[in-house]
Amino acid sequence: xxxxxxxxxxxxxxxxxxxxxxxSSQSGHNTVSWYQQxxxxxxxxxxxxxxxxxxxxxxxPPRFSGLQFPNYSSELNVNALLxxxxxxxxxxxxxxxxxxxEQYFGPGTRLTVT
Amino acid sequence: GENVEQHPSTLSVQEGDSAxxxxxxxxxxxxxxxxxxxxLGKRPQLIIDIRSNVGEKKDQRIAVTLNKTAKHFSLHxxxxxxxxxxxxxxxxxxxxxxxxxxxFGKGTLLTVNP
Numbered sequence: 001x002x003x004x005x006x007x008x009x010x011x012x013x014x015x016x017x018x019x020x021x022x023x024s025s026q027s028g029h030n031t032v033s034w035y036q037q038x039x040x041x042x043x044x045x046x047x048x049x050x051x052x053x054x055x056x057x058x059x060x061p062p063r064f065s066g067l068q069f070p071n072y073s074s075e076l077n078v079n080a081l082l083x084x085x086x087x088x089x090x091x092x093x094x095x096x097x098x099x100x101x102e103q104y105f106g107p108g109t110r111l112t113v114t
Numbered sequence: 115g116e117n118v119e120q121h122p123s124t125l126s127v128q129e130g131d132s133a134x135x136x137x138x139x140x141x142x143x144x145x146x147x148x149x150x151x152x153x154l155g156k157r158p159q160l161i162i163d164i165r166s167n168v169g170e171k172k173d174q175r176i177a178v179t180l181n182k183t184a185k186h187f188s189l190h191x192x193x194x195x196x197x198x199x200x201x202x203x204x205x206x207x208x209x210x211x212x213x214x215x216x217x218f219g220k221g222t223l224l225t226v227n228p
Binding site: 004033035040041042043044045048056058090092101102103104105106107108 | 118120146148150156157158159160163165203205207209214215216217218219220221
């Protein structure tokens, strides 16, 4: 059984640019959730993907968008980057419909916007 | 939406002592309460969780209690060890069959002094 992986590990972008972050879910999991963790704070829910569709969204603007692929991996895209988007981006995988509740996190992508 | 408050923000104990972290939640419909441990630069790791149909759950030195009436839940760590030092996050969720998001507290930095 493989764990949740994310790429890249670190990323530096300039204001106004666009970024794509990637997540591979744990073996056997069909759902990916994305969270933003600012320094010294708890993770904040961005959105969740299940069956290749957005399945719930937090208080994030439309410039945060995502995709899920048939193999359950997922991408997070952020357009028109702002300085305030600098954070650790975490994805978590889980298994919807299996009666299990647990979400398991990847190691995260540290995004710095300058 | 759901709001989770966590206290204290920092906690320092001597090795061998017990540590207690408390959280309150606002939405009475919440039914799943996980706890995560996050070491510096690492991913959040699920250490224990509890569902709303259970009042207490224990796993070796870690226990979680839930009071649905008061809408609060607590993490208890006994016989603390230096490797327990980390940031601990509580979270609450309204789990249904199709989707759920985790709402996190702001975290507690636990330091266990040898």
